[in-house]
Amino acid sequence: QKEVEQDPGPLSVPEGAIVSLNCTYSNSAFQYFMWYRQYSRKGPELLMYTYSSGNKEDGRFTAQVDKSSKYISLFIRDSQPSDSATYLCAMNTGGFKTIFGAGTRLFVKA
Amino acid sequence: DTEVTQTPKHLVMGMTNKKSLKCEQHMGHRAMYWYKQKAKKPPELMFVYSYEKLSINESVPSRFSPECPNSSLLNLHLHALQPEDSALYLCASSQDRGRLPYGYTFGSGTRLTVV
Numbered sequence: 001q002k003e004v005e006q007d008p009g010p011l012s013v014p015e016g017a018i019v020s021l022n023c024t025y026s027n028s029a030f031q032y033f034m035w036y037r038q039y040s041r042k043g044p045e046l047l048m049y050t051y052s053s054g055n056k057e058d059g060r061f062t063a064q065v066d067k068s069s070k071y072i073s074l075f076i077r078d079s080q081p082s083d084s085a086t087y088l089c090a091m092n093t094g095g096f097k098t099i100f101g102a103g104t105r106l107f108v109k110a
Numbered sequence: 111d112t113e114v115t116q117t118p119k120h121l122v123m124g125m126t127n128k129k130s131l132k133c134e135q136h137m138g139h140r141a142m143y144w145y146k147q148k149a150k151k152p153p154e155l156m157f158v159y160s161y162e163k164l165s166i167n168e169s170v171p172s173r174f175s176p177e178c179p180n181s182s183l184l185n186l187h188l189h190a191l192q193p194e195d196s197a198l199y200l201c202a203s204s205q206d207r208g209r210l211p212y213g214y215t216f217g218s219g220t221r222l223t224v225v
Contacts, residue, residue, distance in 0.1 A: 009148065034213050043114075043200050043216030055134065088152060090213075096141065096166055098214065100152035 003027050006089055006101030015110050019076040023089035023101045026070065030099075031090040033065050035074045038086045038103065047087075048074060079108045116201050116217035124225055125168060131220045133184040133201030142164075142184040143214065144176060144181075145200040153200055159184060191224045 006023045013019055021035075032051055036044035048063040050056045050072075056063045062075040072091075076083055089101040114135045123129050133142065141160045147152035156168035159178040173195075175187040182222075184201055198221050202214040 036213075036216075040196075041218075041221070043202075043218050044214075045216065046213040049213055096143075096158045096160065097155055102152050103150070 001026055003092060003099050004089065004101045007104055008102050010102050010105040010107055012107040012109060013079055014086040015079060015081060016109055017108070019074075019079050019083070019106060019108075021074040021076075021087050021089075021104050021106070023072050023073075024070055025072070025091055025099075027091070028067075028070065028092070029093045029101075031094055032092040033072050034064070034092070034098070035061075035063060036088040036090055036100075038088060040085075044088055079106075081108050081110045084108050112225045114201055114203055114215050114217035116199075116220050118220060119168075119218065120221050120223075120225060121224055122223045123188065123191065125134045125193075128187070129193075130188065131186040131199055131201075133186075134182055136182055136216070137203065137205075137215065138181075139203035139205050139215070140181060141204045141210060142178065143202040143204075144184070144186050145216075147198045147200055147219070154195075188222075191222075193224050196223045 004025045035048040036060040037047045038044040040088045050063045053065050053067045060077045064073045086103040086105050092098045117132045144156040156170045157176040162178045173190050177185040195222045198219040200219045201217045
Protein backbone atom coordinates (compact mmCIF):
# COMPACT_ATOMS: atom_id res chain seq x y z
CA GLN A 1 0.00 0.00 0.00
CA LYS A 2 1.33 3.41 -0.95
CA GLU A 3 1.70 5.96 1.85
CA VAL A 4 -0.33 8.48 -0.14
CA GLU A 5 -3.03 7.58 -2.66
CA GLN A 6 -4.38 10.08 -5.17
CA ASP A 7 -6.60 9.45 -8.19
CA PRO A 8 -4.59 10.54 -11.25
CA GLY A 9 -7.69 11.50 -13.23
CA PRO A 10 -7.91 13.19 -15.63
CA LEU A 11 -10.79 15.22 -14.28
CA SER A 12 -12.60 17.39 -16.79
CA VAL A 13 -15.10 20.04 -15.65
CA PRO A 14 -16.85 23.04 -17.24
CA GLU A 15 -15.80 26.54 -16.30
CA GLY A 16 -17.49 27.71 -13.10
CA ALA A 17 -17.84 24.23 -11.62
CA ILE A 18 -16.81 23.30 -8.10
CA VAL A 19 -13.87 20.89 -8.18
CA SER A 20 -13.13 18.38 -5.45
CA LEU A 21 -9.69 16.76 -5.28
CA ASN A 22 -8.84 14.13 -2.68
CA CYS A 23 -6.06 12.07 -1.18
CA THR A 24 -5.95 9.29 1.36
CA TYR A 25 -2.94 8.28 3.40
CA SER A 26 -1.84 5.50 5.69
CA ASN A 27 0.78 7.09 7.96
CA SER A 28 -0.90 8.52 11.05
CA ALA A 29 2.29 10.47 11.87
CA PHE A 30 1.64 12.96 9.08
CA GLN A 31 0.96 16.38 10.63
CA TYR A 32 1.47 18.81 7.75
CA PHE A 33 -0.69 18.63 4.66
CA MET A 34 -0.08 20.58 1.49
CA TRP A 35 -1.46 21.00 -2.00
CA TYR A 36 0.81 21.91 -4.87
CA ARG A 37 -0.21 22.97 -8.35
CA GLN A 38 2.01 22.01 -11.26
CA TYR A 39 1.60 23.40 -14.74
CA SER A 40 3.01 21.47 -17.66
CA ARG A 41 6.82 21.58 -17.79
CA LYS A 42 7.03 23.65 -14.61
CA GLY A 43 7.94 22.92 -11.01
CA PRO A 44 5.21 22.47 -8.39
CA GLU A 45 3.91 25.61 -6.71
CA LEU A 46 2.68 25.59 -3.11
CA LEU A 47 -1.03 26.34 -3.15
CA MET A 48 -2.42 25.50 0.26
CA TYR A 49 -1.29 24.01 3.53
CA THR A 50 -2.95 22.81 6.71
CA TYR A 51 -1.53 21.71 10.01
CA SER A 52 -3.28 18.76 11.65
CA SER A 53 -7.06 18.58 11.16
CA GLY A 54 -9.38 21.34 10.07
CA ASN A 55 -10.20 23.63 7.20
CA LYS A 56 -8.36 26.47 5.57
CA GLU A 57 -9.72 28.86 2.97
CA ASP A 58 -7.83 31.11 0.58
CA GLY A 59 -9.89 32.84 -2.07
CA ARG A 60 -11.48 30.19 -4.29
CA PHE A 61 -9.53 27.39 -2.62
CA THR A 62 -10.47 25.43 0.51
CA ALA A 63 -8.32 22.69 2.02
CA GLN A 64 -9.76 20.17 4.45
CA VAL A 65 -8.02 17.58 6.58
CA ASP A 66 -9.77 14.73 8.39
CA LYS A 67 -7.10 12.91 10.34
CA SER A 68 -9.55 10.43 11.82
CA SER A 69 -10.32 9.19 8.30
CA LYS A 70 -6.82 9.86 6.95
CA TYR A 71 -8.38 11.88 4.15
CA ILE A 72 -7.61 15.31 2.75
CA SER A 73 -9.45 17.41 0.18
CA LEU A 74 -8.97 20.50 -1.92
CA PHE A 75 -12.02 22.35 -3.22
CA ILE A 76 -11.83 24.87 -6.03
CA ARG A 77 -14.87 27.13 -6.44
CA ASP A 78 -15.78 28.91 -9.67
CA SER A 79 -13.11 26.97 -11.56
CA GLN A 80 -11.34 28.76 -14.41
CA PRO A 81 -9.49 27.46 -17.48
CA SER A 82 -6.32 28.81 -15.85
CA ASP A 83 -6.84 26.25 -13.06
CA SER A 84 -6.07 23.49 -15.57
CA ALA A 85 -2.99 21.82 -14.11
CA THR A 86 -1.89 18.81 -12.10
CA TYR A 87 -2.68 19.04 -8.39
CA LEU A 88 -0.38 17.17 -6.03
CA CYS A 89 -1.19 16.49 -2.42
CA ALA A 90 1.81 16.29 -0.12
CA MET A 91 2.34 15.30 3.50
CA ASN A 92 5.06 15.61 6.07
CA THR A 93 5.60 14.39 9.61
CA GLY A 94 7.68 17.46 10.47
CA GLY A 95 11.02 16.27 9.14
CA PHE A 96 12.81 16.80 5.88
CA LYS A 97 10.94 14.24 3.85
CA THR A 98 7.69 15.22 2.14
CA ILE A 99 5.68 12.49 0.46
CA PHE A 100 3.76 13.47 -2.65
CA GLY A 101 0.66 11.91 -4.15
CA ALA A 102 0.69 10.91 -7.80
CA GLY A 103 -1.18 14.09 -8.79
CA THR A 104 -4.62 14.63 -10.34
CA ARG A 105 -4.75 16.18 -13.79
CA LEU A 106 -7.52 18.76 -13.98
CA PHE A 107 -8.95 20.24 -17.17
CA VAL A 108 -11.37 23.17 -16.93
CA LYS A 109 -13.20 23.72 -20.20
CA ALA A 110 -14.18 27.25 -21.23
CA ASP B 111 13.77 37.45 -4.69
CA THR B 112 11.35 34.55 -4.12
CA GLU B 113 12.61 32.21 -6.80
CA VAL B 114 14.63 29.08 -7.19
CA THR B 115 16.58 29.26 -10.45
CA GLN B 116 17.70 26.10 -12.21
CA THR B 117 20.06 25.83 -15.14
CA PRO B 118 20.09 24.53 -17.75
CA LYS B 119 16.37 24.17 -18.55
CA HIS B 120 17.05 21.33 -20.98
CA LEU B 121 19.98 18.94 -21.21
CA VAL B 122 20.71 16.09 -23.59
CA MET B 123 23.70 13.96 -22.69
CA GLY B 124 25.28 10.73 -23.77
CA MET B 125 25.85 7.85 -21.41
CA THR B 126 29.58 8.58 -21.22
CA ASN B 127 29.24 12.31 -20.62
CA LYS B 128 29.76 14.29 -17.43
CA LYS B 129 27.45 17.21 -16.82
CA SER B 130 26.19 19.29 -13.92
CA LEU B 131 22.85 20.78 -12.95
CA LYS B 132 22.82 24.03 -11.04
CA CYS B 133 20.32 25.46 -8.58
CA GLU B 134 20.38 28.87 -6.91
CA GLN B 135 18.19 30.63 -4.36
CA HIS B 136 18.53 33.93 -2.55
CA MET B 137 15.70 33.61 -0.05
CA GLY B 138 17.96 32.71 2.86
CA HIS B 139 16.57 29.18 2.92
CA ARG B 140 18.85 26.76 4.73
CA ALA B 141 17.45 23.50 3.39
CA MET B 142 17.81 22.53 -0.28
CA TYR B 143 16.55 19.47 -2.07
CA TRP B 144 16.92 17.53 -5.30
CA TYR B 145 13.86 15.71 -6.58
CA LYS B 146 13.44 13.52 -9.65
CA GLN B 147 10.12 13.46 -11.47
CA LYS B 148 9.19 11.07 -14.26
CA ALA B 149 6.24 11.81 -16.54
CA LYS B 150 2.88 11.57 -14.77
CA LYS B 151 4.58 10.54 -11.52
CA PRO B 152 5.07 12.42 -8.25
CA PRO B 153 8.39 14.02 -7.40
CA GLU B 154 10.74 11.57 -5.67
CA LEU B 155 13.24 12.82 -3.13
CA MET B 156 16.89 12.26 -3.97
CA PHE B 157 18.97 14.41 -1.62
CA VAL B 158 18.50 16.93 1.18
CA TYR B 159 21.07 19.47 2.32
CA SER B 160 20.56 21.29 5.58
CA TYR B 161 22.92 24.11 6.46
CA GLU B 162 25.16 22.97 3.60
CA LYS B 163 25.53 19.44 4.98
CA LEU B 164 24.08 16.37 3.31
CA SER B 165 21.24 15.20 5.56
CA ILE B 166 19.43 12.67 3.41
CA ASN B 167 20.52 10.48 0.52
CA GLU B 168 17.60 8.34 -0.60
CA SER B 169 19.85 5.49 -1.76
CA VAL B 170 20.58 7.31 -5.00
CA PRO B 171 23.09 5.62 -7.35
CA SER B 172 26.61 7.06 -7.22
CA ARG B 173 26.35 8.28 -10.80
CA PHE B 174 24.47 11.20 -9.21
CA SER B 175 26.71 13.31 -6.98
CA PRO B 176 25.31 16.31 -5.12
CA GLU B 177 27.29 19.29 -3.94
CA CYS B 178 26.36 22.33 -1.86
CA PRO B 179 29.17 24.91 -2.22
CA ASN B 180 27.36 27.53 -0.12
CA SER B 181 23.95 28.28 1.35
CA SER B 182 22.62 29.64 -1.94
CA LEU B 183 23.90 27.07 -4.40
CA LEU B 184 23.18 23.41 -5.02
CA ASN B 185 24.72 21.33 -7.78
CA LEU B 186 24.00 17.86 -9.07
CA HIS B 187 26.90 16.25 -10.92
CA LEU B 188 25.97 13.58 -13.44
CA HIS B 189 28.25 10.87 -14.81
CA ALA B 190 27.66 7.67 -16.77
CA LEU B 191 23.89 8.01 -16.67
CA GLN B 192 21.47 5.51 -18.13
CA PRO B 193 18.52 6.23 -20.45
CA GLU B 194 16.14 5.44 -17.57
CA ASP B 195 17.60 8.44 -15.72
CA SER B 196 15.83 10.72 -18.21
CA ALA B 197 13.42 12.83 -16.16
CA LEU B 198 12.65 16.31 -14.86
CA TYR B 199 15.10 17.17 -12.08
CA LEU B 200 13.65 19.61 -9.62
CA CYS B 201 15.47 21.68 -7.05
CA ALA B 202 13.58 23.02 -4.05
CA SER B 203 14.39 25.03 -0.97
CA SER B 204 12.71 25.64 2.36
CA GLN B 205 13.31 27.81 5.34
CA ASP B 206 13.59 25.00 7.82
CA ARG B 207 12.56 21.40 7.37
CA GLY B 208 9.79 22.04 4.88
CA ARG B 209 7.54 22.80 7.82
CA LEU B 210 4.62 25.13 7.71
CA PRO B 211 4.00 27.85 6.85
CA TYR B 212 6.60 27.80 4.14
CA GLY B 213 6.55 24.44 2.40
CA TYR B 214 8.91 24.16 -0.51
CA THR B 215 9.76 26.62 -3.22
CA PHE B 216 10.51 24.66 -6.36
CA GLY B 217 12.47 25.68 -9.42
CA SER B 218 11.13 25.04 -12.91
CA GLY B 219 13.40 22.05 -13.29
CA THR B 220 15.95 20.71 -15.74
CA ARG B 221 14.52 18.32 -18.30
CA LEU B 222 17.24 15.72 -18.80
CA THR B 223 17.40 13.30 -21.70
CA VAL B 224 20.05 10.58 -21.69
CA VAL B 225 20.79 9.11 -25.11
